[in-house]
Amino acid sequence: MRGVTLTFTFNDSGEAVSFLSMLKKELGDARLYGEIKGKKLKVFIPEGERTDDIVRRVKTLYREIHEKTLTVRPRKLGVSTILxxxxxxxxIPVPALADVLNMVGKKAVLRGEYLETNASLKEAVEFAEKLSRAYKSLLHEPLTATARRLAAVASVVLGTEPDKAVDLLVSKGILKQVEGNVSLSEEYTKSLSRLRSLLEERRDDVRETSI
Structure with a gap:
């Protein structure tokens, strides 16, 4: 059977059961099937005229319930839920999403199947989508895997087109071009640190311009 499968992660199986019950109550006659394994709930929506609408409503309900239960403490967002x-x-490589969140001032640490962060689920999802678009644009560029990851992160945090991000990183010596291929000039952690410095310089320039 064709359709869409959504995976959600909860603190325990009881929360998963409660959410599935709520979905069936809120969505009424909508066709959907739930499978609970431990802390995870897989929701399958069969293909049909209302599929897109049902998927959108399920995501909205999860987001609303999730945000209501949060405190000021770091959130544990399920990686499978974000995706x-x-x-x-x-x-996208999930570690790259953590890189982006840290760059924009949201603490993020990947711990197994969870992303521990003070970013909201909505923010994590939005940055994941931006990162995915950047990655797609860079798929056919002559970049090593780590250079592609850094360029995609740079594109998102600097708010520039992926190809321009590559040119900028090359001009700053963060990336290097050898025989047509682009790679990191240093190991990834140091390159990421240099990107952070570049981002801070740009922020300072914006502040000076606005004074």
Whole structure:
């Protein structure tokens, strides 16, 4: 059977059961099937005229319930939940999403199947989608895997087109071009630190311009 599968992660199986019950109550006659394994709930929506609408409503309900239960403490967002909620154009490496969140001032640490962060689920999903678009644009560029990851992160945090992000990183010596291929000038952690410095310089320039 064709359709859409969404995966959500909860603190325990009881929360998963409660959410599935709420979905069936709120969505009434909508066709959907739930499978609970431990802390995870897989929701399958069969293909049909209302599929897109049902998917959108399920995501909205999860987001609303999730945000209501949060405190000021770092959130534990399920990686599978973020990827299910996001409309990804191509797959992304989740560590790169953590890089982006840290760059924009949201603490983020990847711990197994969870992303511990003070970003909201909505923010994590939005940045995942931006990162996916950047990755798609860079898929056919002559970049090593780590250079592509850094360029995609740079594109998102600097708010520039992916190809321009590559040119900028090359001009700053963060990336290097050898025989037509682009790679990191240093190991990834140091390159990421240099990107952070570049981002801070740009922020300072904006502040000076606005004074």
């Amino acid at each position: 299910s909620m996001a409309n990804l154009e191509v797959a």
